[in-house]
Amino acid sequence: MLMKIDSRFIKQVRKEFPGAEIDPYGRERAFLDNGAGTLVAIRSAQREAIARIDWSANVGNIFIESKGAEDTILEGRQAVADLLNAESPDTIISGESATSLLFGLSYALGKEFTGRENVVTSGFEHYTNINPWVELGTNGKIKELRFAEFDMNTGELDSKKIESLIDSDTTVVSVTAASNVLGSRTDLKKIAKIARDAGAYFVVDAVHHIAHGPTDVRSIKCDALVFSGYKLFSRHGSFMYMKPDLMEKLSPYKVLPSPKHGPGKWEMGTRDQAMFAAITGAIDYISWIGNPSAKYPPNPGKQRMSRLAKAFKSIEDYEESLSTLALNGRGRLKGLNDIPGLTLFGPKAINPKIGRDPTFSFKLDGKDDRAVSKILWNKYSLAVGAEDYYSRVPALYKADTMLRATFVHYNAEKEVIALLKALNEIASKGKKKR
Numbered sequence: 168m169l170m171k172i173d174s175r176f177i178k179q180v181r182k183e184f185p186g187a188e189i190d191p192y193g194r195e196r197a198f199l200d201n202g203a204g205t206l207v208a209i210r211s212a213q214r215e216a217i218a219r220i221d222w223s224a225n226v227g228n229i230f231i232e233s234k235g236a237e238d239t240i241l242e243g244r245q246a247v248a249d250l251l252n253a254e255s256p257d258t259i260i261s262g263e264s265a266t267s268l269l270f271g272l273s274y275a276l277g278k279e280f281t282g283r284e285n286v287v288t289s290g291f292e293h294y295t296n297i298n299p300w301v302e303l304g305t306n307g308k309i310k311e312l313r314f315a316e317f318d319m320n321t322g323e324l325d326s327k328k329i330e331s332l333i334d335s336d337t338t339v340v341s342v343t344a345a346s347n348v349l350g351s352r353t354d355l356k357k358i359a360k361i362a363r364d365a366g367a368y369f370v371v372d373a374v375h376h377i378a379h380g381p382t383d384v385r386s387i388k389c390d391a392l393v394f395s396g397y398k399l400f401s402r403h404g405s406f407m408y409m410k411p412d413l414m415e416k417l418s419p420y421k422v423l424p425s426p427k428h429g430p431g432k433w434e435m436g437t438r439d440q441a442m443f444a445a446i447t448g449a450i451d452y453i454s455w456i457g458n459p460s461a462k463y464p465p466n467p468g469k470q471r472m473s474r475l476a477k478a479f480k481s482i483e484d485y486e487e488s489l490s491t492l493a494l495n496g497r498g499r500l501k502g503l504n505d506i507p508g509l510t511l512f513g514p515k516a517i518n519p520k521i522g523r524d525p526t527f528s529f530k531l532d533g534k535d536d537r538a539v540s541k542i543l544w545n546k547y548s549l550a551v552g553a554e555d556y557y558s559r560v561p562a563l564y565k566a567d568t569m570l571r572a573t574f575v576h577y578n579a580e581k582e583v584i585a586l587l588k589a590l591n592e593i594a595s596k597g598k599k600k601r
């Protein structure tokens with residue numbers, strides 16, 4: 168049976184996050200800056216604290232603290248493998264950030280290139296998936312980085328645009344799973360096939376999308392995929408899935424005594440076992456949504472994966488209802504599509520085939536984004552960002568910044584309504600009444 172996130176269950180979900188209702192000073196507010204990093208689930212923080220204190224030793228020794236550290240790391244790799252439906256825990260590499268992992272991958276790929284190659288990406292990337300490839304160009308390892316531009320009206324990317332940029336020198340197609348500004352999703356399976364048919368590696372930046380839906384590397388058929396713990400109800404630190412044959416084939420920068428095979432070959436320096444404990448806690452928390460009355464934590468493997476599948480179905484359904492409310496409003500309350508004086512960038516509806524992440528970027532006519540963000544916080548207790556989000560997108564719309572609200576599954580309907588009420592009010596200020 169699917170656990171629907173309804174008006175009753177959402178109260179239970181919100182109790183899993185100390186920051187869902189109030190900020191650290193006890194002030195009631197709505198946290199809508201989830202695109203920049205989600206709140207941390209208690210189950211993740213608790214698991215991290217145990218590892219931090221009990222299993223602080225380095226790996227590779229006989230004593231209990233060292234064994235505990237090794238087990239914690241392996242458990243974390245297994246949890247991420249379950250989350251991503253990866254072949255095995257040995258396909259999961261950890262790192263400081265998605266940015267550092269993608270730089271590591273691009274350097275290793277660059278060693279294989281001749282300088283004639285090109286890399287194809289989308290027009291709505293975070294710079295994490297741009298500069299690693301730009302660097303290869305600067306160092307003469309590739310000839311060109313090509314951008315498949317999205318439709319500026321709909322905010323969506325037609326996969327044919329990717330196809331049209333590919334030629335016999337394309338060695339990598341690397342795209343984001345969803346724009347961190349527009350909320351538009353990429354048709355990953357379609358693009359993976361295009362890349363495969365061209366004989367190119369397919370790399371996915373899943374940092375923004377990871378909290379919003381299932382991510383299945385074997386069904387996508389990607390060669391590598393990155394995401395970050397702090398966008399998935401955990402702490403900082405990131406993970407990269409890599410296909411086993413690619414992991415073996417490439418030669419990342421490494422120190423001589425470090426492992427010659429497996430994820431250890433790719434990881435720089437000593438691991439932080441607490442980071443692995445934290446991600447295990449976050450992934451187990453998500454699986455709890457799939458079956459809240461079952462024994463916790465779930466068994467790794469099949470049981471956890473089945474609960475995760477149910478959890479993400481519930482999360483997607485619930486987030487879709489929040490997105491519909493945000494876009495279209497309700498009754499007399501106008502949504503982002505209809506507020507006079509507000510321009511919404513990105514999809515105006517939920518794509519029936521691939522969906523939409525609940526991320527909404529917008530501007531209010533004649534108003535400074537940072538000033539609006541300040542009003543939203545000071546007057547309405549709404550945490551909404553005003554930045555460029557390290558994305559290529561705002562500049563394409565000739566903007567330095569945009570306001571952005573990202574909802575996740577712990578956001579309540581009342582918070583979407585509060586945002587719409589505030590924006591309706593702010594947008595109407597300074598306008599003449601007819």
Ligand SMILES: Cc1ncc(COP(=O)(O)O)c(C=O)c1O
Nearest residue numbers: 264265266293295347374375395
């Ligand atoms: C789509 C996307 N990619 C990459 C990043 C950067 O991730 P990290 O901070 O782990 O390097 C972000 C962060 O906002 C993002 O939204």
